[in-house]
Amino acid sequence: MIAVDFETYYSRAHTVSDHGPWAYAHHPDTDIYMVSVRGEGMDYVGDAAAFNWPTLAGKDLVSHNAAFDATVYQAGVTRKMFPAFTPRSWSCSADLAAYCGLPRALADATEAAFGEKVSKLMRNWMSGKRWADAVAKGKDKELLAYARRDSELCLKLWTEHAPLWPAHERRLSAHTRALIWRGVNIDTDGLKAGMDTLRAAKDAAAQGIPWAAGGEAVLSLAVLRNYCRTVGVPAPASMAKDSEECVQWEDQYSEQFPFIRAIRDYRRVNMLLRKFEGIERRVREDGTMPVNLKYWGAHTGRWSGDAGVNLQNLPRGEMYGANLRPLLRPTPGKVFVIVDLSQIEPRVLSWLADDMGMLSALRAGMPLYEAHARATMGWTGGKLKDQNPDLYRLAKARVLGLGYGCGAGKFKSVAQAMAGLVLGEDECDKVVRAWRRTNPDITAYWRALDHQLAGASTRRNDFLYALPSGREMRWTRPGPDPEDPHRMIAGTVKNGPRSGTWGGKLCENVVQAVARDVFADALLRLEAAGLPVIWHVHDEVIIEVDTASGAEALAETIRILSTPPEWATHLPLAAEGSVENAYTK
């Protein structure tokens, strides 16, 4: 294994996060001035263009953030700095670190793994400077040593931890990089039109905010409070959209004071506009945008968004006259096949908690929310969704909201957000009590997790929990909360912060992790079946195929996603989807 680490020019105004890694690496200002290559007898640090690249042909390479280093290398080839060569593999030690429960950043990962604290001062000093500046200031030796040390740490991290990283997870990490480079086609005309609409909406919102023209921070809560005082209106403690107090405040005063609505409009429209702009900056010459997903972005193993544009939280419909999702389109002559795992988390929860009643209903093909209503809400009629839509929505809210221990207060907002239900305080309390009484398998599962956490805490061990896939989840340093010894805290990353942890929360983490493993297993089978995944969002895949094979690909994708992994043969899964000419939902 050979570690490869590039050093490239950056400054305050020229960063990876502004452009995204691809555009940054290919930008003419990005001077690729140094590379460090270590391992298998190689120990090179110096001018990247002077390195004998073909010696790496057929070799196994590793970089810390391989998506970045491999992109920089590609940019160097495009700019005729380097000759093209093909390594056998190019792995990512940052992905490995994340899998192992270490922090992602190299300095933090090595500190957590080896207790070695390394300084990033040299790297910071290089902000806005090039190789010639380092030479002129007599810092060249230090810079070379810094780059050499980083590749050494990357190699050490790999050598000591890679044996813990299973082959299927390595394939998922590599698959994620393939998605990044493959990218998604963007309707750039639609993007521009949307931005015009949003800019107009933003200007309109700013017109309605009295202090906006004066140059004061438009969204500042402090400025808002001041203004409220001058016009004699009370000010809310928070402007959060789901804060009860704030909702009432808005209801009461927004007629009389239009600036109240304008603040919220301004914030939301501006965030959406920034998202459009971020996508526009990342579109490549061929009209595609790299799909920046981060392997193991969450400690549950889920992927997260990355690199400036998060494809996992695109708005689902039109906002302020602009609709972003449909601007992600198949390349001409192709279609999207979009399929998701139906109610994957409640299915996994029933399976983990051995809720036999629910499991047999699901195996018989009954819709999940209806099965819940029959088992615990007294429904004895026919198809619930058609015959009693209100009860169906309540069943959905109960299933999605109550499986992880939330109380009445939280359920109130969960029910509204997930099922559009407006329930009273007392009603929520009753629902929570009744749900817990009639779902003893799940509440027993919370208690079992609570008990195991307490056991690990007593033994002063990390809390380890074996998942059905064979991987082990880890919560670090469990123990009583110093501020409230009746509560427990634990961490999710080695050396990371600890936070409140109890059975319901552990249950949620485990369910999310198992659902992720189910989905990840299907991703590899999709790729093996030759179905090219363009990107994915937790339980949803977007595949691009020739228009003519859309229907066939849809059936095959649904079949693959509905088939459980080998380690979960009795988990009842379902998947649904459609063939589309743009991203939707």
Add this chain to the structure above:
DNA sequence: AGGATTAGCGCC
């Protein structure tokens, strides 16, 4: 001044 944190908001 620049990095870190918080508040708010989008999604699953």
Add this chain to the structure above:
DNA sequence: AAAGGGCGCTAATCCT
């Protein structure tokens, strides 16, 4: 006894 969770990004603010 009670307690939903997981993310990333922008703007504002805090902190060094």
